Amino acid sequence: DTTVKQNPRYKLARVGKPVNLICSQTMNHDTMYWYQKKPNQAPKLLLFYYDKILNREADTFEKFQSSRPNNSFCSLYIGSAGLEYSAMYLCASSRGREDTQYFGPGTRLLVL
Amino acid sequence: AQSVTQPDARVTVSEGASLQLRCKYSSSGTPYLFWYVQYPRQGLQLLLKYYSGDPVVQGVNGFEAEFSKSNSSFHLRKASVHWSDSAVYFCVLSTGYQNFYFGKGTSLTVIP
Numbered sequence: 001d002t003t004v005k006q007n008p009r010y011k012l013a014r015v016g017k018p019v020n021l022i023c024s025q026t027m028n029h030d031t032m033y034w035y036q037k038k039p040n041q042a043p044k045l046l047l048f049y050y051d052k053i054l055n056r057e058a059d060t061f062e063k064f065q066s067s068r069p070n071n072s073f074c075s076l077y078i079g080s081a082g083l084e085y086s087a088m089y090l091c092a093s094s095r096g097r098e099d100t101q102y103f104g105p106g107t108r109l110l111v112l
Numbered sequence: 113a114q115s116v117t118q119p120d121a122r123v124t125v126s127e128g129a130s131l132q133l134r135c136k137y138s139s140s141g142t143p144y145l146f147w148y149v150q151y152p153r154q155g156l157q158l159l160l161k162y163y164s165g166d167p168v169v170q171g172v173n174g175f176e177a178e179f180s181k182s183n184s185s186f187h188l189r190k191a192s193v194h195w196s197d198s199a200v201y202f203c204v205l206s207t208g209y210q211n212f213y214f215g216k217g218t219s220l221t222v223i224p
Contacts, residue, residue: 004155006155033212040121040216040217041216042116042202042214042215042216042217043156043202043212043214045211045212090155090156092156100146100158100161101146101212102158103148103155103156103157104155105154105155106155
């Protein structure tokens with residue numbers, strides 16, 4: 001089973017309010033990723049966990065937080081949503097550094 | 113520096129015709145290359161991957177891709193497309209350090 005699940009599939013948020021997105025995988029993958037994808041753009045890596053170590057991209061360091069309470073789950077947290085956060089958020093996982101990343105269906109976030 | 117270029121943002125072909133989607137990459141290390149497809153309202157799905165060996169790799173649904181080190185390319189091909197192949201196709205480069213470099217994607221429309 002190569003399933004990555006994401007909840008919710010759709011999220012409506014108000015400007016200034018927090019947002020929490022959830023991702024899970026049962027493949028015992030050591031690495032989990034979060035990407036942001038906007039229309040007509042390539043997915044942009046926000047951060048990833050390698051085991052318990054969080055790595056955040058420099059340009060999104062202060063905008064997104066994450067936690068990984070166990071190997072299977074990973075969250076993406078936005079403390080105060082802005083209009084620019086409206087996008088599709090993709091979670092992925094992989095086993096090993098160069099191994100295939102398996103993607104979830106995504107969460108479509110709309111901030112109003 | 114690592115990068116992926118998909119020169120064609122949109123491609124339209126007739127059902128039954130052959131297909132080639134182009135991908136050029138730039139990598140300072142050993143490239144690991146992938147093609148992913150995103151169908152409407154779904155997450156990214158792996159079509160095929162290349163790590164080493166035979167430069168022609170077979171994927172799902174009749175897709176194949178050919179790696180060329182001399183041309184820094186990894187073009188995707190299909191002999192006969194079906195209307196259900198309409199989707200966005202992403203070429204992805206990894207250099208083995210958990211970073212995926214995405215092209216901007218090529219939107220394929222198959223006309224019945």
